[in-house]
Amino acid sequence: MKPATDTTHWRQVQHLFDQALEQPGPARAGFIDAASGDSAVVVAVRRLLTIHDEYLSTQDAVPGAALVAQAVHELSRDDRLLPGAEIGSYRIESLLGSGGMGSVFLATRDVDGRPQHVALKVVPLALRDGRLVEQLRRERAILAGLDHPDIARLIDAGELADGRPYFAMEYVDGERITHYCDQHRLTLPARLALFLRVCDAVAYAHRRFVLHRDLKPGNILVDRDGRVRLLDFGIAKATDGVAATDATLDGGFFSPDCAAPEQVAGRTTGVATDIYGLGCLLYELLCGCKPFDFTDQARETVVERILKEDPPPPSRSVARSDGSWTRRGHADATSLAAALRGDLDLIAAKTLRKPPDDRYGSVDALAEDVRNVLGARPIAQRARERGYRLRCFVRRNQAAVGIALLATIVAIAAIGMTVQQSRRAIAARAVAEHERDHARGVVEFLVNAFENAAVFKTRSRDVRASELLQSAARSLGSVPPSDTALTAAVAQTLAQLYIRLDMMDAANEQARLARDAMARTPDASTESRVRQHAVDAELAALESRYRDATGSLDAAAALIAADPAFRDTDAEVRLALIKGHTLRFAGHPAQAIAYLRRSYDALRQRADIPPARLEPVLHMLTRQLSTNGAPDDALVLLETLLATQRKRLPDDDAAVIGTLRSLGQAYYRLRRNDDAIDVLERAIAGFRxxxxxxxxxxxxxxxxxxxxxxxxxxxxxxxxxxxxxxxxxxxxxxxxxxxxxxxxxxxxxxxxxxxxxxxxxxxxxxxxxxxxxxxxxxxxxxxxxxxxxxxxxxxxxxxxxxxxxxxxxxxxxxxxxxxxxxxxxxxxxxxxxxxxxxxxxxxxxxxxxxxxxxxxxxxxxxxxxxxxxxxxxxx
Known part of the structure; x- marks a missing residue:
């Protein structure tokens, strides 16, 4: 064994010894071999463990056992830091723990006659080399710049007489987050909510240009009130360019169970490193075990697995988690695996990808996906899946979807009646047309119900979106091929719904089906033809095909002008919006403003159009005014509109959100940045x-x-x-x-x-x-x-x-x-x-x-x- 004066060697010995003591007895040998490639360190730690185990077995019956115990702990103690010793105004009570970056003591001081408990961190006497002292000072500086309710706060700092720095942190009387969740048998939603608190603390540190780089359960405690506390910034890294480089910071003091590949490989660390650590924590919270099991594995094997092997999805690891499903509110492993399969598996996998650039771009992005799971909203990775958004929508709005399902049954019945009457009375064309128009009206009502469903509360049974889609497919299959007018009406309606869900591929497919059906319907009504042109124009405008959009808009205008009996107010409003959008982005803002003014003034005179239906037109007009030199005019219109909306709508209603967005643009153009930030932040929160x-x-x-x-x-x-x-x-x-x-x-x-x-x-x-x-x-x-x-x-x-x-x-x-x-x-x-x-x-x-x-x-x-x-x- 090397002499005690070799502080680097002894620091490594102490760190590995402390970690080995935390491992189960049979697993210690394999853990030591895997954690260190230095044979001298391994030999020293094995000797210390042998002495430690012999001492525990003697129960002080062997003379001199106490001296052996003192030798075992000499690496992390000195006489000046024994219980009862004073450091500044603090009195040491006990040793809470020690590791490679220093020892932490429970200490107290009197504040206004009352004892205050703190966690006091100081470099051990045996390890006081310059680099470690500087590291502790750096950790102290980092903590001084962090003020967050979920990060243990810095209370005081100073130096011992021998120059060793110390600092006093808020003492957290709690347990590691994984133990807390298991002891309190928290369900998956409760665990995810607690995980979001951790994400919030880490994201706060990142905004202050600080990386933690050792996000493991032992550094995240939950107190008796259920509050999270993020601890131990011992190997944290500042990203503002003033700190030392990676090579001089962590010195290998990271935990293999949560170490990112770039840490193990000695490459540059960044935000993605903390995201990997959060992923390891999330994995364990979800299924009850770590992404990798390194028990009895050599160091080379551990490194190889971290660098190259992808962990199994949490849903597949449930079986090796020793009954964790019961602690998560599930009756068996199959039930818990089903709950994890899908979104949670995908989120965990993205956090643990090997290339840092393939992980989440920020902690906030990770947190948003977790919030989306809790809120039954789509996660970013699956946003383009057909039907997935609708399934999420159904889970969020069960009551509304239940109503919509009832409406769907009515619609199917109406369509069936139309088909039956068409078969029985082909000659009675007027009756058949009436029934088809009635069926179209029912389908349009269903679309409106989906558009407005977000305002309902979720209380009734869960209705899967697949039930609705299968019912719709059966109803379309029952329509005779000759009934092209009905096929066109349904396809147009579906295209509108997909556009509102930003699902453009599906919208284009439905528009194509509608066009094909319209081509086989020579006697189609003016309303049906105008709706088709409106769908085609909106798709073209959204895809920046402005010439195509203009062609469809002109064709719709010609049809309306030629039919005095035309009365489809929804189509007229949609056409006004599409044309305003097209003029603006095709490079004709003045024409867009003039057109939107004329359209808005004309449409609001119509008794058959509710004022609320015209609010999108007003939004488009005010945004154009704000962008093109008239934000004062826009502000007058928008503040009047907002006052009217707030009398009848909640603050997070979609209409109010749209007005707040337009107000943000107007305030920005008027250099009223504080007002712009306020309304935009509220609009974004409501939309999310x-x-x-x-x-x-x-x-x-x-x-x-x-x-x-x-x-x-x-x-x-x-x-x-x-x-x-x-x-x-x-x-x-x-x-x-x-x-x-x-x-x-x-x-x-x-x-x-x-x-x-x-x-x-x-x-x-x-x-x-x-x-x-x-x-x-x-x-x-x-x-x-x-x-x-x-x-x-x-x-x-x-x-x-x-x-x-x-x-x-x-x-x-x-x-x-x-x-x-x-x-x-x-x-x-x-x-x-x-x-x-x-x-x-x-x-x-x-x-x-x-x-x-x-x-x-x-x-x-x-x-x-x-x-x-x-x-x-x-x-």
């Missing part, structure tokens, strides 16, 4: 509560709030929100225009906040790659974003090319708005830096210079560049 996190509407709000955060100095939070919006858009796979917008937003954050011009260029390039050919507005803004990045990085020639190519599209997209002046200012500055003073003078006209001086929405440096040019070339 009702609908989950896999919808394009949520992505729009996240990007908007993220942009504001980045402008006010909260760039990491802003980036996280924009990345979540991007994830949603990429998952939907039909939001290419929006995807380009989110890439642009990331380019701005990396350029303006992080000054990472290479990353900004990369994001701008990705935006170009996904921008639809007909989305001229996106082309304008992406080109400008890239031009500004090139200016910031000194590439003035390329900047001028991109900015000048964007100008025609910007003029087309927003007419004579401030955005055009802003882009001209960029071109002028690029030309100025290329010594093309005539080119700069041509762009920086007096009108544009005045606009830049008075327009305060944009950063100060834009105006300063313009002033520099003006002074230099004499404008």
């Amino acid at each position: 509560k009702n609908y989950g996190d896999s919808y394009s509407e949520l992505a729009y709000m996240l990007e908007q709030l993220g942009t504001i955060y980045s402008e006010i100095g909260r760039a990491p939070e802003g980036e996280q929100l924009v990345r979540e919006a991007l994830r949603i858009s990429l998952t939907l796979n039909n939001e290419k225009r929006s995807t380009a917008t989110y890439y642009d937003a990331l380019a701005l954050i990396y350029r303006n906040n992080y000054h990472d011009y290479a990353a900004a260029k990369r994001f701008a390039g990705l935006a170009f790659a996904v921008t639809p050919a007909e989305s001229r507005e996106n082309h304008a803004f992406t080109s400008r974003a890239l031009a500004e990045t090139l200016i910031a990085s000194g590439d003035y020639f390329e900047a001028a090319l991109f900015a000048e190519s964007a100008l025609p599209y910007m003029i087309e997209a927003c007419g004579d708005c401030q955005q055009v002046a802003y882009l001209n200012g960029d071109i002028a500055y690029a030309r100025f830096r290329l010594y093309d003073f005539d080119g700069a003078r041509a762009r920086l006209t007096p009108e544009i210079l005045t606009t830049l001086r008075v327009w305060t929405r944009w950063p100060h440096d834009v105006r300063m560049r313009a002033e520099t040019i003006a002074r230099t070339i004499g404008l």
Whole structure:
């Protein structure tokens, strides 16, 4: 054995010895071999364990046994830290535990005549090398910057006379989270709720640029009140660039049971490392055992398995968890496995993937998926599965779906009656048409019931979505092939439902079926033909095929104009929304505003259209006004609307959420950032509560709030929100225009906040790659974003090319708005830096210079560049 003066050696011996004592007796030998490749350390630990076991067996009957025990614990004790010793104002009561990063004592002090218990951490005397002392000081500094109810707080700090640092932390009288859950027999939902508290604490630390890197059950306690406490930042890592590198931090002091592959391999750690640790914790909470069983395995085998082997899904590990199902509220292993199979298996698997980039991008994203499971909402990994969203919807809204099922039975009966009467009285065409129209009305009622189902409470029995889908399939199968009008009506209705669920592939398939049926129905009604054009136009507009959308809209308008008897108010409102959307994103904002004003004014005069049905039209109009220089006008309309809505609707109603989103845009354009943040945060919270996190509407709000955060100095939070919006858009796979917008937003954050011009260029390039050919507005803004990045990085020639190519599209997209002046200012500055003073003078006209001086929405440096040019070339 090496001499006691070799502190590095003894530190490793102590750490392994402490860990070995926690293992069951038969498993210690295998654990020691697997945990250390240093034969000298293994020999020393084995000798200490032998002495320790002999001492326990003597029960102090052997003379000198007490001295042996003292020798065993010499590594973690010294005379100045025995019970009764005083450190500053603290009196040591007992040793709570010790490990490679220091010893923790229960200590007390008097505060206003009352004892205060603390957990006192200090470097053991035998291990006081410079690196470990610095590590403890670093842990103390990290804790000083953390203030979260679920993180044990720092109370006091100081140093001993010999220079060793210590700090006093909040003493948590609790038990490790896994033991707590088992002792209290918490059900799966209760365990997941507790896990979310842990996620919240870890996410808070990440927002403060701190990684924990040792997230194991022993470092997460639950007190007697059921509150989580995250402990032990001994090997934590700061991500703000001021701490030491990975190679000098953890020194191998991590637990194999929760160590991420990059830790074991000695590679750089990051947020994904903590996500892996959370995954190990989640795995054990779910099924009662760890992802891997390393009992009696050599170190090389342990490392090999962590680096290369994927653990089985939790549902398959239930069988090896020694009756854990009864502690989770399940009668048998089969029942618990069924509860874990699906979403929870997928979440656990994603947290434990080998490449860090394949795990969740943030703890918040992991937590959101867990919340989605608790709320019966779709998780991100399965958002594109047909029927899966509907199954989640049914689980969330059992009462409403029960009502909808009853309506479906009525609809099937009505369809059956129509079919029967068609067979018996083919000659009575008028009767058959009446029955088909009645059946169409019932189906439309069913769609409306699904759209509004989120406002109901879930109280009745669970009705599976597959029952509804099978019933609908049977009803369609009973329709004779000759009854194409009914087939078209049902397919159009299904297409509308899929569009509202952001399931574009399924919507396109139903639209195709409807078109085929319409082609075989020469005498189709005007209403049916208009609905078909509306479905085709909406799909085209959402997929940025604006020419196709315009063609379908014109065809629908012609049909309505030719039939004075046409009365389908829902179709008219939908057509107005689709046309406003198409005009806006095809690069005609002024026309969009004028059209939406006319449509809104005309439709609200109609007695057959409820005012609430027109609120989406008003939202689209106000968003256009906010974007194109009239946010004050938008604000007046929106505040009036919100006051009206709050008299009849709860704050988390879908209509109120839409108004809050529009208000956020108006406030942002008026530089009322605090108001914008308030309404957007409320809108996002309400949307998540009702609908989950896999919808394009949520992505729009996240990007908007993220942009504001980045402008006010909260760039990491802003980036996280924009990345979540991007994830949603990429998952939907039909939001290419929006995807380009989110890439642009990331380019701005990396350029303006992080000054990472290479990353900004990369994001701008990705935006170009996904921008639809007909989305001229996106082309304008992406080109400008890239031009500004090139200016910031000194590439003035390329900047001028991109900015000048964007100008025609910007003029087309927003007419004579401030955005055009802003882009001209960029071109002028690029030309100025290329010594093309005539080119700069041509762009920086007096009108544009005045606009830049008075327009305060944009950063100060834009105006300063313009002033520099003006002074230099004499404008």
